[in-house]
Amino acid sequence: MSEAEKREAIWIARDYSKCSGCRRCEIACSLFHEKRIWPEASRIRVFMLAPGIEFPHFCAQCEDYPCVEACPTKALSISKETGAVLVDANTCIGCGKCIEACPGNVPHMHPTENRILICDLCGGDPQCVKVCREGLWNALQVVPRRADSYKLYARTPEEIARSLAVKIFGEEGEHLL
Amino acid sequence: MICGYAGKFLEVNLSTMEIKEVRFSDEVLKDYVGGRGLAAKILWDRFGSRWETVDPLGSENLLLLLTGPLTGFFPGGRICVSGKSPQSNGVIGSTVGGEFGVELKCAGYDGIFVSGEAEKPVYLFIKDGDVEVRDASHIWGLDAKQTVAVLTRECRELLKKRFPQKGEWREPAILYIGPAGENKVRTAVVAAKWSHAAGYGGYGAVMGAKKLKAVVVKGTGPLPEVADMEAVKRLIQEVCNNAYESELWRRWGTGSGGYEVGAKSSSEPVRNWQDEWHDEKSFGVDQFENRVWVKQYWGDFGCPTTCLKLAVVRAGRFKGAITDNPDYELQAYVGTNLGIFTPEANVYMASVIDDLGLCGIQTGNVLGFAAELYQRGILTKEDLDGVELKWGDAEAFAVLAKKIAYREGVGDILAEGTYRAALKIGRLKGLDVMPYAVQVKGVGVGAHGIRSEKDYPEIYSYACSVQCGDHTSIACMPLDDSRSEHIRIFDDSGVICFFNTFGLPRALVFDFYKAVTGIELTKEEWVNTKAMKIIQLQRAMLLLGGPDLRWNPEIHDDNPPRFYEPLPSGPFKGKAVERARVDEEKRKYYELVGWDERGIPKSEVLRRLGLDDVDKALEKLR
Ligand code: SF4
Ligand code: SF4
Ligand code: SF4
Numbered sequence: 020m021s022e023a024e025k026r027e028a029i030w031i032a033r034d035y036s037k038c039s040g041c042r043r044c045e046i047a048c049s050l051f052h053e054k055r056i057w058p059e060a061s062r063i064r065v066f067m068l069a070p071g072i073e074f075p076h077f078c079a080q081c082e083d084y085p086c087v088e089a090c091p092t093k094a095l096s097i098s099k100e101t102g103a104v105l106v107d108a109n110t111c112i113g114c115g116k117c118i119e120a121c122p123g124n125v126p127h128m129h130p131t132e133n134r135i136l137i138c139d140l141c142g143g144d145p146q147c148v149k150v151c152r153e154g155l156w157n158a159l160q161v162v163p164r165r166a167d168s169y170k171l172y173a174r175t176p177e178e179i180a181r182s183l184a185v186k187i188f189g190e191e192g193e194h195l196l
Numbered sequence: 197m198i199c200g201y202a203g204k205f206l207e208v209n210l211s212t213m214e215i216k217e218v219r220f221s222d223e224v225l226k227d228y229v230g231g232r233g234l235a236a237k238i239l240w241d242r243f244g245s246r247w248e249t250v251d252p253l254g255s256e257n258l259l260l261l262l263t264g265p266l267t268g269f270f271p272g273g274r275i276c277v278s279g280k281s282p283q284s285n286g287v288i289g290s291t292v293g294g295e296f297g298v299e300l301k302c303a304g305y306d307g308i309f310v311s312g313e314a315e316k317p318v319y320l321f322i323k324d325g326d327v328e329v330r331d332a333s334h335i336w337g338l339d340a341k342q343t344v345a346v347l348t349r350e351c352r353e354l355l356k357k358r359f360p361q362k363g364e365w366r367e368p369a370i371l372y373i374g375p376a377g378e379n380k381v382r383t384a385v386v387a388a389k390w391s392h393a394a395g396y397g398g399y400g401a402v403m404g405a406k407k408l409k410a411v412v413v414k415g416t417g418p419l420p421e422v423a424d425m426e427a428v429k430r431l432i433q434e435v436c437n438n439a440y441e442s443e444l445w446r447r448w449g450t451g452s453g454g455y456e457v458g459a460k461s462s463s464e465p466v467r468n469w470q471d472e473w474h475d476e477k478s479f480g481v482d483q484f485e486n487r488v489w490v491k492q493y494w495g496d497f498g499c500p501t502t503c504l505k506l507a508v509v510r511a512g513r514f515k516g517a518i519t520d521n522p523d524y525e526l527q528a529y530v531g532t533n534l535g536i537f538t539p540e541a542n543v544y545m546a547s548v549i550d551d552l553g554l555c556g557i558q559t560g561n562v563l564g565f566a567a568e569l570y571q572r573g574i575l576t577k578e579d580l581d582g583v584e585l586k587w588g589d590a591e592a593f594a595v596l597a598k599k600i601a602y603r604e605g606v607g608d609i610l611a612e613g614t615y616r617a618a619l620k621i622g623r624l625k626g627l628d629v630m631p632y633a634v635q636v637k638g639v640g641v642g643a644h645g646i647r648s649e650k651d652y653p654e655i656y657s658y659a660c661s662v663q664c665g666d667h668t669s670i671a672c673m674p675l676d677d678s679r680s681e682h683i684r685i686f687d688d689s690g691v692i693c694f695f696n697t698f699g700l701p702r703a704l705v706f707d708f709y710k711a712v713t714g715i716e717l718t719k720e721e722w723v724n725t726k727a728m729k730i731i732q733l734q735r736a737m738l739l740l741g742g743p744d745l746r747w748n749p750e751i752h753d754d755n756p757p758r759f760y761e762p763l764p765s766g767p768f769k770g771k772a773v774e775r776a777r778v779d780e781e782k783r784k785y786y787e788l789v790g791w792d793e794r795g796i797p798k799s800e801v802l803r804r805l806g807l808d809d810v811d812k813a814l815e816k817l818r
Contacts, residue, residue: 036491039491039493039494039495039499039502040494040495040496040502041493041495041496041497041498041499041500041502042496042497042498043271043498043499043500046432046498049418050429053418054425055418055419056268056269056418056419057302057417057418057419058298058497059302059366059415059416059417060418064366066364066366066367067366067367067389068352068367069344069345069348070344070390071389071390071491071518076364113361115361115363118363118364124363124364125363126363127363127364128361128362128363130416130417131416131417135363153436153440154436154440154500155443156493156502175364176364176366187490187491187506188490188508188518189508191516195341195345195518196345196349
């Protein structure tokens with residue numbers, strides 16, 4: 020990648036504690052990709068393992084992309100422009116190896132088709148971020164992709180919920196799960 | 197098939213364990229839409245002239261959980277809960293926010309009917325087309341927070357085990373009852389998440405009577421096809437843009453009311469409505485914001501307003517209490533109405549109420565009633581099982597709330613709700629205590645008084661409403677006034693959150709309906725024919741009542757006696773509702789809505805609306 024291309028790549032910074040649980044991001048994502056309001060087919064999914072600690076769960080574009088490595092059919096690739104993981108629906112056999120490889124279990128199966136769903140950064144213009152910022156929640160924000168430890172954000176819903184519960188509810192938080 | 201609907205309903209009979217699908221004709225759906233309207237239709241078709249014999253807490257009653265065609269599309273997800281109400285003995289459409297309605301439609305159902313009564317505690321688990329009645333003995337008795345935690349964990353594990361290839365399963369949506377519902381307390385709610393409750397109607401008790409602890413649903417499909425997706429997308433954006441313009445409404449929600457409704461409009465219940473004015477700045481929204489709100493924007497599916505707030509008490513006596521907001525109704529009913537004027541004590545009360553699965557409005561109403569009887573020496577410390585029920589003492593009120601939820605001692609009487617408790621206490625004491633009961637036809641009046649005439653309800657609004665004391669459904673003239681229940685029925689039937697309609701032209705809501713369903717509908721047609729039909733059905737069932745109570749409109753289409761007493765303080769000191777004016781307005785309202793001078797729907801009106809069987813059933817009341 021040349022320097023110029025690198026600067027164009029983006030990342031979606033996330034501040035879970037600001038998430039209102041409005042799920043407008045799921046609506047935007049599924050409308051954009053599936054032309055329907057379809058929460059379970061959204062590439063960004065809002066988890067609510069306990070009420071009040073809703074957060075968006077989606078690909079963090081890890082520095083080393085373990086999912087791409089793990090795919091036996093080479094259905095996953097990295098977009099040169101955006102840094103997103105791209106799924107070739109025709110090659111994907113729905114084996115779930117990428118889910119296993121992902122530290123956050125982020126990829127999930129399309130509800131009716133035999134293919135995996137991973138955030139594609141909407142080709143560089145993330146729809147979820149638009150609605151989240153339009154509503155002034157600002158839980159999501161586009162930033163240029165740099166050499167940061169994005170992989171830290173690839174955590175399982177349980178891990179995120181546990182730490183967020185402590186932040187929001189205090190010492191009692193974890194018991195609510 | 198009409199667009200916007202999943203196309204089928206689910207009926208589960210818990211006595212026979214029979215599970216079947218129910219479908220309605222396009223004509224029925226066009227007329228009754230969904231939610232509240234359809235509930236009235238379903239209940240009338242099922243029980244009709246037998247209405248009076250149906251015990252709301254018996255196995256025969258139907259519990260209805262209904263979406264509408266707009267659910268999921270119109271920003272702000274809700275579901276409508278209904279059945280024969282154990283409070284009014286009529287039909288109340290009680291809606292609650294959350295993702296349940298969306299999950300249900302994505303699972304392929306527009307609604308669920310539950311009939312019969314299980315032998316032992318159960319919960320329903322629905323995953324798309326798979327419906328299961330599961331054992332709930334391990335969660336029976338659990339409070340709200342425990343119930344949600346256990347069911348979320350258990351059902352996610354179940355999904356993971358059954359569909360291991362899927363990846364992480366998101367939690368399903370849950371409607372549940374707390375201990376109060378299990379014990380058939382008439383002020384029990386059907387709850388979602390925490391603090392989200394379908395309160396009016398007392399349907400938590402109906403669920404409890406059926407031994408149904410919860411209904412859990414995961415739908416993996418898309419929302420149904422719509423008639424015009426481009427229009428739906430455009431209208432969603434318009435609704436959102438409109439909401440985004442009201443920043444303080446978003447930021448405070450109804451939580452600014454706890455101070456303002458008292459201080460400014462003098463219409464907030466204070467110490468069981470002995471006053472409606474206060475100027476307690478300790479109860480200002482800034483105090484809630486600074487002291488207890490840990491999340492200032494909290495909302496349900498698709499909502500641009502996110503008017504809910506998450507409140508946590510971090511330190512002090514009430515440390516660890518968690519609730520939402522509290523919203524205005526709970527700031528009032530488990531705050532000012534009990535003489536409580538600090539956010540921490542209010543959050544504590546709301547969290548106790550939530551955990552027990554009680555309705556904050558109805559329970560706050562009956563607690564205030566009991567406290568006034570204690571203040572007047574009518575109920576003694578002994579009558580209250582040793583509780584000294586002093587105004588402002590949150591811990592004492594919490595003890596009594598627990599007694600209500602478990603029907604212990606005096607709690608067993610108060611668990612019947614204010615009206616029935618007043619009858620019973622009156623008999624026990626040989627004294628008429630109805631003057632202290634601030635309710636209309638079995639339903640405690642919402643926290644918006646009418647004496648100052650500075651709030652939105654009119655002086656006849658509760659007296660004539662088919663949902664009685666329900667502040668979200670009031671009688672109003674002209675019938676197409678945006679506050680009127682004729683309009684509100686559309687929101688409760690399309691099943692949307694009416695907070696997201698504030699500031700929008702009504703026509704936009706009907707445009708939305710058309711974009712989703714393809715059906716043209718004008719406000720005029722809605723108000724004069726469709727809403728009118730639903731109103732008549734609700735009125736008929738309310739007046740038929742039974743088996744334990746029947747309302748006589750000549751007596752019961754009235755305000756609580758308290759509203760005829762002058763306000764004791766504040767800028768509207770001395771103002772009271774004049775009975776002569778109420779009578780006059782009532783006469784006008786009856787005329788407009790097609791009821792005779794005694795408040796009974798007129799024969800010719802019912803027949804014109806095609807409700808001949810309703811007319812026949814009302815014959816005996818004429
Ligand atoms: S749009 Fe933003 S605030 Fe709303 S659920 Fe998604 S991440 Fe949370
Ligand atoms: S978060 Fe998961 S899906 Fe995204 S790049 Fe990392 S491993 Fe792949
Ligand atoms: S960036 Fe696009 S694909 Fe990725 S989660 Fe957001 S809306 Fe979905």
